[in-house]
Each structure stands twice: as C-alpha cells, then as structure tokens.
Amino acid sequence: MDMPAPNPTVLAKKARIVDRLLAVLPADAVIHEVEETRAYECDALTAYKCPPLCAVLPSTTAEVSEILKICHEEGVPVVPRGSGTSLAGGALPTADSVILGVARMNEVLETDYDNRFIRVQSGRTNLSVTGAVEEEDFFYAPDPSSQLACAIAGNVGMNSGGAHCLKYGVTTNNLLGVTMVLMDGTIVEIGGAHLDAGGLDLLGVICGSEGQLGVVTEATLRILRKPEGARPVLIGYDSNEVAGECVSDIIKAGVLPVAIEFMDRPCIRATEAFAKAGYPDCESLLIVEVEGSDAEIDEQLGLISEIARKHNPVELRESKSAEESAAIWLGRKSAFGAMGQINDYMCLDGTIPVSALPMVLRRIGELSKQYGLDVGNVFHAGDGNMHPLILFDANKPGDLELCEEFGAEILKLCVEVGGCLTGEHGVGVEKRDLMDAQFDPVDLEAQLRVKDVFDPAWLLNPAKVFPLNATATRRAA
Amino acid sequence: MIKPKTEAELAQAVADATGPLKIIGGGTRDVGAPVTGGVLSTRGLSGIELYEPGALTIVVKAGTPVAKVEQALAAEGQRLPFEPLDYRALLGTTGTPTIGGVVASNASGPRRIQAGACRDSLIGVRFVDGHGDAIKNGGRVMKNVTGYDLVKLMAGSWGTLGVLSEVSFKVLPVPEAAAELRISGLSEAEATKAMSAAMGSPFDVTGAAHLPEGVGEGPDTILRIEGFSASVAYRAKELTKLLAPFGDVAVEHDPTQVAASWKWLRDVEAFATRDGAVWRVSLKPTNAAVFSAMLEQNDLEHQAIFDWAGGLVWLLVPDEGDAGAAVIRQQIATFGGHATLVRASEATRRAVPVFQPEPAPLVAISAGLRKQFDPRGILNPGLMG
Numbered sequence: 001m002d003m004p005a006p007n008p009t010v011l012a013k014k015a016r017i018v019d020r021l022l023a024v025l026p027a028d029a030v031i032h033e034v035e036e037t038r039a040y041e042c043d044a045l046t047a048y049k050c051p052p053l054c055a056v057l058p059s060t061t062a063e064v065s066e067i068l069k070i071c072h073e074e075g076v077p078v079v080p081r082g083s084g085t086s087l088a089g090g091a092l093p094t095a096d097s098v099i100l101g102v103a104r105m106n107e108v109l110e111t112d113y114d115n116r117f118i119r120v121q122s123g124r125t126n127l128s129v130t131g132a133v134e135e136e137d138f139f140y141a142p143d144p145s146s147q148l149a150c151a152i153a154g155n156v157g158m159n160s161g162g163a164h165c166l167k168y169g170v171t172t173n174n175l176l177g178v179t180m181v182l183m184d185g186t187i188v189e190i191g192g193a194h195l196d197a198g199g200l201d202l203l204g205v206i207c208g209s210e211g212q213l214g215v216v217t218e219a220t221l222r223i224l225r226k227p228e229g230a231r232p233v234l235i236g237y238d239s240n241e242v243a244g245e246c247v248s249d250i251i252k253a254g255v256l257p258v259a260i261e262f263m264d265r266p267c268i269r270a271t272e273a274f275a276k277a278g279y280p281d282c283e284s285l286l287i288v289e290v291e292g293s294d295a296e297i298d299e300q301l302g303l304i305s306e307i308a309r310k311h312n313p314v315e316l317r318e319s320k321s322a323e324e325s326a327a328i329w330l331g332r333k334s335a336f337g338a339m340g341q342i343n344d345y346m347c348l349d350g351t352i353p354v355s356a357l358p359m360v361l362r363r364i365g366e367l368s369k370q371y372g373l374d375v376g377n378v379f380h381a382g383d384g385n386m387h388p389l390i391l392f393d394a395n396k397p398g399d400l401e402l403c404e405e406f407g408a409e410i411l412k413l414c415v416e417v418g419g420c421l422t423g424e425h426g427v428g429v430e431k432r433d434l435m436d437a438q439f440d441p442v443d444l445e446a447q448l449r450v451k452d453v454f455d456p457a458w459l460l461n462p463a464k465v466f467p468l469n470a471t472a473t474r475r476a477a
Numbered sequence: 478m479i480k481p482k483t484e485a486e487l488a489q490a491v492a493d494a495t496g497p498l499k500i501i502g503g504g505t506r507d508v509g510a511p512v513t514g515g516v517l518s519t520r521g522l523s524g525i526e527l528y529e530p531g532a533l534t535i536v537v538k539a540g541t542p543v544a545k546v547e548q549a550l551a552a553e554g555q556r557l558p559f560e561p562l563d564y565r566a567l568l569g570t571t572g573t574p575t576i577g578g579v580v581a582s583n584a585s586g587p588r589r590i591q592a593g594a595c596r597d598s599l600i601g602v603r604f605v606d607g608h609g610d611a612i613k614n615g616g617r618v619m620k621n622v623t624g625y626d627l628v629k630l631m632a633g634s635w636g637t638l639g640v641l642s643e644v645s646f647k648v649l650p651v652p653e654a655a656a657e658l659r660i661s662g663l664s665e666a667e668a669t670k671a672m673s674a675a676m677g678s679p680f681d682v683t684g685a686a687h688l689p690e691g692v693g694e695g696p697d698t699i700l701r702i703e704g705f706s707a708s709v710a711y712r713a714k715e716l717t718k719l720l721a722p723f724g725d726v727a728v729e730h731d732p733t734q735v736a737a738s739w740k741w742l743r744d745v746e747a748f749a750t751r752d753g754a755v756w757r758v759s760l761k762p763t764n765a766a767v768f769s770a771m772l773e774q775n776d777l778e779h780q781a782i783f784d785w786a787g788g789l790v791w792l793l794v795p796d797e798g799d800a801g802a803a804v805i806r807q808q809i810a811t812f813g814g815h816a817t818l819v820r821a822s823e824a825t826r827r828a829v830p831v832f833q834p835e836p837a838p839l840v841a842i843s844a845g846l847r848k849q850f851d852p853r854g855i856l857n858p859g860l861m862g
C-alpha cells in the first residue's frame with residue numbers, strides 16, 4: 001500500500017504550524033512531541049503506521065473552525081479522527097498531516113423524548129449515546145460491535161452499521177442533522193430535528209464521506225423507544241447452502257427479524273474454544289433475533305423455527321429467557337476476539353446479494369486452500385454483509401502481503417456477484433486501490449467532483465477512498 | 478419531446494442538448510419553479526431489471542410506472558416500505574406516475590416515521606449527468622459504504638443533478654394485518670402530545686396524523702399499527718390504554734378501510750378539491766401545533782393536516798399575494814425546518830421561491846454541486862431555485 005510522499009514544505013514549517021495552533025488552543029490540546037504523536041500513528045488497521053506532524057484535540061466547534069482556518073492557510077492536510085477504531089485505515093495519518101481528534105467533544109447537548117432525538121458532540125462514543133437515554137427506555141439503534149469505543153464522529157464518517165441494522169438501518173438512516181466545519185473554517189448546519197432535507201440532501205452525501213468533506217462536530221440522532229423485549233433462536237445446519245436457503249425463506253415469510261447472524265465452521269470452532277458458548281459443531285450456524293412482547297416474540301420465533309425445521313437443522317434452540325439469550329449471543333459477540341487468539345487476522349467486509357451466499361462461501365473455501373491461509377466467516381446474513389476473517393502471521397515475512405492479495409480476491413468476488421467492496425467499514429486506504437473493480441472512471445469522477453465542491457484544495461483526508469492515481473492531479477494542485 | 482429507450486440514448490440526448498431540458502417521468506409531480514425547455518421523458522426506460530424477493534431487493538428502470546412496481550411486489554407479498562405518495566389528486570395532474578419521479582421527489586408517505594423515507598429504501602441509482610455521462614452509485618445490496626453516497630444526493634434532487642435511468646430499492650414484506658386507532662375532538666396541541674406519546678411507546682406505530690376540523694370528520698387524531706394479527710390486536714389494546722387520558726379510542730380492523738384511510742391521507746386528497754395554495758412543511762413534530770397557532774396570530778387563514786406525528790404539515794392557504802410565504806418562512810426560521818410550496822398558480826410559483834431559501838454556505842455548496850454535475854445548467858434549470 002502506497003501513501004503519497006509527505007509535502008516537504010509542510011514538514012519544514014512544522015514549528016510555525018504548531019505555534020499557530022498553540023495560539024488558538026490550550027497547550028495540552030496540541031500534541032507535537034514526536035514520541036507523543038505516536039499515539040495517533042494508526043487506527044485499528046494496525047498493519048499501517050505513520051506518526052502525524054501533530055495532533056490537535058479541540059473542545060468546541062469554534063476551535064475546530066480556528067484549526068481548519070490555519071491548516072487551510074498553511075496548506076496542511078487534515079485527518080479527522082474519532083476514536084481511531086477504523087478497520088480500513090480511515091484515520092491513518094501521513095507525516096505531513098494534522099490529526100484532528102474530536103475525543104474531547106463528548107457532551108450531550110439536548111435530549112428530546114417527545115420528538116425522539118438527541119444532539120451530541122461528535123466525540124461521544126456510540127454506546128454512551130444509548131447510555132444517555134436508557135433511563136427513559138430509549139436507545140440509539142446503530143450498534144457496531146466496536147460501540148464501546150467508537151465515536152459518533154467515526155460512525156458518521158464511515159456510515160457504520162451493526163447487528164441490528166436489518167430492522168433499524170445504518171447510521172445514515174438514523175442521522176437527522178450535523179454541525180460541520182468546512183476546510184476553510186466555515187461552520188455549517190445541515191438538517192436538524194426535522195425529518196427531511198429542504199433542498200439537496202447534503203446530509204446523505206456527508207454521511208459515509210470518510211472525513212473528506214468536512215469535520216463533523218455535532219450530530220442530531222434519532223432515538224427510539226426500546227422494544228418490550230428481544231430473544232434469539234439458534235439454528236445449526238450441516239451445509240452453508242441450506243443455511244442460506246433458510247435465511248431467504250425466513251425473509252420471504254414476512255417475519256422481519258432485527259438480526260440474522262451467520263457463522264461458519266472455522267469460526268464456530270474458534271469461538272467454542274475461546275468462549276465455550278455451547279455451540280453445536282456444525283457447518284453453519286444462524287442466530288435470528290426478533291423483538292416485541294413475550295407473546296409476539298413467541299409467535300415470531302415459532303414461525304422461524306417452523307421454517308428452519310423444514311430444512312432439517314442439526315440443532316434448534318429457541319431462547320426462553322434473558323440468560324439463554326445471552327448464552328446464544330456469547331459466541332457471536334466474542335467471534336473477533338476468538339479469531340484474534342489464534343492469529344493475526346484481517347477482517348473483510350464486502351456485501352453480496354443474499355442469493356449468492358453459498359457460492360461465495362464455497363469459493364472462499366477454495367481460495368483459502370489456494371493461498372494456504374485459514375478463513376472464518378461471521379456476518380450479517382440478512383443483508384449479505386460478509387465478514388471473512390483471514391488469519392495470518394504478522395511476524396512471518398510476506399504473510400501480510402499474501403493475506404491482502406487473498407482479501408482482494410474475495411472482495412473482487414463480492415463485486416462480481418453483484419455486491420460491493422465494503423458494507424460498513426469504509427474504503428479508507430485498505431480498499432482504496434480496489435475501487436476500480438467496482439466503479440468505472442466516470443463513476444469515480446462524479447464522486448471526486450463532490451469533493452471538489454466541499455474541499456477544493458483537497459486537504460481533508462486526501463489520500464483515502466480513491467485510487468491515488470485518480471486523485472494525483474487534484475492533490476497536487 | 479425526446480423519449481430515449483435506452484440509457485445510451487438518454488446519455489446521447491443529454492450530450493446533444495443545445496438548451497435547457499424539462500425532465501419528466503409521468504409528469505404528475507409538477508412541483509417547483511416552472512421550467513421552460515425541451516421535454517425529455519424517461520417513460521421509454523421501462524421495466525423491472527431484477528427482483529429477488531428472498532433478498533428483499535428490486536432493481537427497476539426509472540420510467541417504469543409505480544403501479545407496475547407495486548404489482549410485482551404485491552405478487553410476492555412485499556411492498557415499497559416508504560409508501561410513496563401519488564401527487565395526481567392534489568396537483569390535478571394526469572399521467573402515469575413513474576418510479577423515477579418518486580425518487581427524484583423523494584416522495585415518502587405516512588410510514589416515513591417508522592420505515593424511513595424513499596431515500597432510506599433507495600440502495601442504488603444509475604443516472605445521466607449534465608455532461609452526458611452515465612453514472613452508477615450504490616448497487617443492489619442493502620449494506621454498501623463503498624465511496625460517496627450519491628444515492629441519497631440524487632433522491633429529492635428533482636432532476637437537477639442528473640436524469641435517473643435506473644433505481645434499486647430495499648423492500649419489505651407486507652404485514653398480515655393493520656389497524657387504525659382514532660381519537661376525536663383533540664385540539665392541535667393535544668393531538669401532537671397524543672402522537673408523541675404513541676411514538677414514544679414500544680408499540681411500533683407506522684402512522685400518526687391529525688386531521689383538523691373541516692377535514693374528513695375532523696378533528697381526528699389517527700394512528701396506524703401493522704404486523705401479525707395477534708400482535709396488532711395486542712398493540713391496539715395497549716395503545717388504547719396508553720392514550721386513554723386523551724379520550725376514547727375507536728379501533729378499525731377492517732383492512733380495506735384502514736388502507737383507504739391512509740391512502741387518502743398519504744395523497745392529501747382532502748385538499749384536492751379545495752382551492753388554494755398548498756405548502757409542505759417539515760419541522761420538529763411538537764412544533765406543528767405551535768406553528769399553526771403562530772399563523773393564526775399572524776392572520777394567515779389556513780388549514781393544517783399533520784402527518785409524521787406532526788413532523789410534516791400540509792398547509793392549505795389562499796393562493797393570493799405571496800401565498801403566505803413571508804409569514805410561513807419567518808416562523809420556520811425561528812423553529813428550524815423548511816417549507817415547500819407544492820401547489821400554487823404558475824404566477825405565484827414564479828414570484829415566490831418554491832423551496833426554502835438556505836443559508837449562504839449551503840447555497841454555495843448546492844450551486845457548486847449543480848455546476849459540477851450540470852456545468853451547462855440544462856437539467857431542470859431553476860426548478861429548485
């Protein structure tokens with residue numbers, strides 16, 4: 001993976017840039033000692049590291065505006081950062097960039113239960129948004145597995161999803177408004193407590209723009225009343241084909257589960273060894289969760305089980321209590337951790353049409369043999385968002401490259417069958433160079449033109465999302 | 478009239494255009510500042526490209542009649558979640574509404590509060606921009622964050638950024654049963670409270686509206702729930718209990734009645750036969766009653782239907798002078814939100830900005846986007862202001 005060479009002019013004036021930033025921020029909000037900037041050298045894609053020129057930690061939108069004005073005048077690239085849990089390298093710095101971290105901006109600004117929204121500063125973590133409204137039995141729906149750590153800023157940046165998005169949608173479907181600062185320091189308000197755009201839907205294009213269009217400092221989020229209850233059923237099958245058919249039949253039957261999770265044998269085995277959730281040793285495992293009152297849940301689970309039985313499951317376990325539900329979810333929730341115990345892993349995130357599931361799993365199995373690297377699959381089956389976890393050994397020379405090559409093959413396969421490179425993690429640097437597999441040059445050009453409007457100088461997170469050769473002239477201008 | 482039959486022909490037509498184009502699907506959504514230009518119709522681009530009921534996804538050419546899409550979905554027990562409104566009755570237009578028109582206008586009905594708007598169900602688009610390039614964005618899968626989301630940007634852009642040629646949706650199963658709950662006699666202020674209470678309950682309300690005196694049998698506050706029969710019965714009972722402090726709740730379970738009632742609301746049929754200008758106002762739900770009271774205080778004669786639990790106000794005012802624009806927009810400025818003049822004489826629509834004027838930085842961004850996507854300014858120029 002290449003990154004553009006740092007701009008020597010910017011590197012040479014580091015002292016001056018730091019001085020100017022110190023003039024508008026408290027001393028402890030400007031991190032410029034080389035050892036200290038290391039804390040910002042990567043996100044959760046730890047294979048790539050590069051300490052930034054410096055990092056700034058503003059506390060207000062006004063400070064963000066001051067910072068951006070300075071960087072704009074000085075021609076310094078800025079990389080917005082929430083909690084740095086991106087798996088795509090979205091928050092990876094370059095040596096000539098300023099990391100703008102919003103972690104100190106974590107206040108709740110307004111909660112309104114009558115109108116069902118909450119307004120927060122963007123550095124607030126995802127889980128603590130729900131935490132702020134839980135007492136009133138409300139919640140914020142998008143629930144990435146990283147929700148304890150990741151910030152709303154990054155969720156908006158990546159348009160993050162979660163296990164429950166089959167019913168509640170992803171970030172963009174739950175985002176009502178933002179306060180955002182443009183690269184030249186202009187503060188804009190987009191959307192608000194109302195439900196739709198009055199002109200062009202700018203909010204729609206900002207969500208998922210990976211920190212390339214502006215720095216989001218506040219967000220208005222839709223909150224929902226908690227359902228009365230939720231319970232899953234666990235279903236085991238001897239073949240991925242059959243499990244895939246079962247998913248499709250459940251969806252066609254008119255039940256709308258909040259989640260349909262899928263794990264394959266390698267993943268089941270790894271999680272069993274790690275978390276001892278009591279999963280059956282089978283080819284594929286489904287966890288299907290539904291919501292409502294007890295009676296409503298029973299009715300829906302009954303229907304799902306009836307469908308599942310037609311496909312001869314090796315195991316079928318309907319949860320009857322909170323404890324049983326927790327036991328069923330335990331393995332799924334520790335899947336990433338379990339795989340991480342075995343080895344280093346790379347987590348992919350392509351989406352495929354649900355109908356292509358068995359074929360894609362079979363092909364991944366074949367590729368796994370070909371590359372000599374193990375893969376476990378755990379994913380959101382209801383919406384086709386796959387998460388193949390490729391195991392490799394970071395200490396073994398060449399293994400990372402091999403793993404990346406294998407990963408690229410899988411992602412291209414996702415595109416070939418009618419899907420896409422990334423369902424929720426974003427492009428970042430990780431999938432940047434694969435964009436040509438999904439998009440024609442005109443498709444990419446249309447996206448680049450959007451960035452031209454928001455950030456004409458191409459200073460915001462410039463080396464991400466698009467293949468470097470497609471953006472070279474714009475970045476150089 | 479130019480009526481391309483393929484996307485390639487459409488791209489050629491746009492590339493060859495020497496002057497402004499007025500882009501139409503069925504021509505049933507004549508909203509916005511009047512556009513003069515050569516008519517470009519998408520009706521030649523028709524047909525369902527792909528429908529996978531098991532994956533809850535459908536891909537359709539933009540000129541396909543909405544009715545055709547809905548029939549195909551209904552045959553598999555599915556539907557478009559966002560309940561697209563049909564503007565014909567309200568605007569007095571004839572013609573066949575197309576699915577591309579639904580997307581271009583981001584037309585979302587009462588279920589928007591629970592299932593999201595058109596833009597939320599929209600998962601992919603193909604369109605021809607003002608350069609004459611055929612562009613794709615999104616795709617046919619529900620989860621997709623690959624590159625910028627131009628899908629949302631195209632929804633509700635009224636043909637000013639590009640001419641849609643193909644659209645893809647996430648669809649949902651049609652629930653087994655539906656019920657409507659009705660409380661009569663509430664004031665606008667009480668009605669917004671009742672709707673907030675219902676929306677803040679765990680009973681998954683899929684419609685919440687208030688009809689004022691003089692509309693239907695109003696004043697009536699109506700709620701809709703949908704799902705499996707037993708579940709609908711249970712939730713109707715629970716909501717009746719919850720709303721008891723507001724008054725007696727009448728419950729309608731007959732599916733035909735319920736469907737007719739919400740279609741009537743969805744299409745704003747109440748204002749179809751009444752003279753006057755019609756505004757579509759989007760605001761914070763509990764502000765609906767305050768907003769209506771403010772108009773009263775400012776002597777603006779009006780009738781207001783609240784949909785989306787108050788978040789959407791359909792406002793009927795006399796089509797005189799500025800059709801109330803100054804008063805309405807001054808109020809909106811204090812609340813946040815926006816007001817669109819969806820129906821008025823051509824003269825009024827030429828004189829009054831149809832879409833809510835935005836703050837300068839947003840105007841600059843929108844103008845910048847139009848310039849990038851349509852440098853010659855030929856796609857429905859001026860329609861959105």
Ligand SMILES: Cc1cc2nc3c(=O)[nH]c(=O)nc-3n(C[C@H](O)[C@H](O)[C@H](O)COP(=O)(O)OP(=O)(O)OC[C@H]3O[C@@H](n4cnc5c(N)ncnc54)[C@H](O)[C@@H]3O)c2cc1C
Pocket residue numbers: 043044079080081082083084085086087089090091102122143144145146149150151152153154155156157158159160161162163210211212214215216217336424425426461
């Ligand atoms: C164990 C694990 C599990 C995960 N599970 C999921 C999952 O289930 N679903 C899912 O979708 N993701 C998941 N992720 C990925 C990651 O957590 C999400 O992408 C998350 O939204 C990133 O949030 P963050 O605050 O850490 O953002 P960062 O990593 O700091 O940044 C992410 C992107 O957003 C941009 N950005 C950050 N702040 C701003 C801002 N203020 N304004 C504009 N742009 C900004 C950055 O430039 C970057 O491009 C997981 C990650 C890990 C490590």
